[in-house]
Amino acid sequence: MSNRRDFLRAGGCFLFAFANLPVFEVLADGGPTEKRFPLPAADSVNVDRGSQTILVRYQSHIFAFALACPHEHAAVKWLPKDHRFQCTKHDSQYQPNGTYTAGRATRNLDRFAVRKEDAMIVVDLTHWFESDKDPSGWAAAVVQV
Secondary structure, X not given: OOOHHHHHHHHHHHHXXXXXXXXXXXXXXXXXXXXXXXXXXXXXXXEEOOOOEEEEEEOOEEEEEEOEOOOOOOEEEEEXXXXXXXXXXXOOEEOOOOOEEEOOOOOOOOEEEEEEEOOEEEEEEEEEEOOOOOHHHHHHOOEEO
């Protein structure tokens, strides 16, 4: 028969394991499926933590990336002086167009489907491309300006 200490120890281990799982945003039925951003006027990086999206204008192209590194889903950050993204957990590195260059990750940043409507960029938060599973979709997930 287990005593209270064994029960608390087992429960604490379970909570520790549960607390270390990656967090994903789930879109509820009827919830937002698109995010609209003003068309960036010049090369820039804009992070929207609310939608877990990074919008990048780079060399006349606009990309929308998931904020999470594809390796273990830690957030990526923009390093302006190095002109690249870097994973906050294992330091994987990515070019401004999302191409993987170094570190533990094994693929490029995930790209959301994007389109231009007037002076807005529309990001489809329910449709993204992983470069290793859909290389042509990943390559096409761009708006040229």
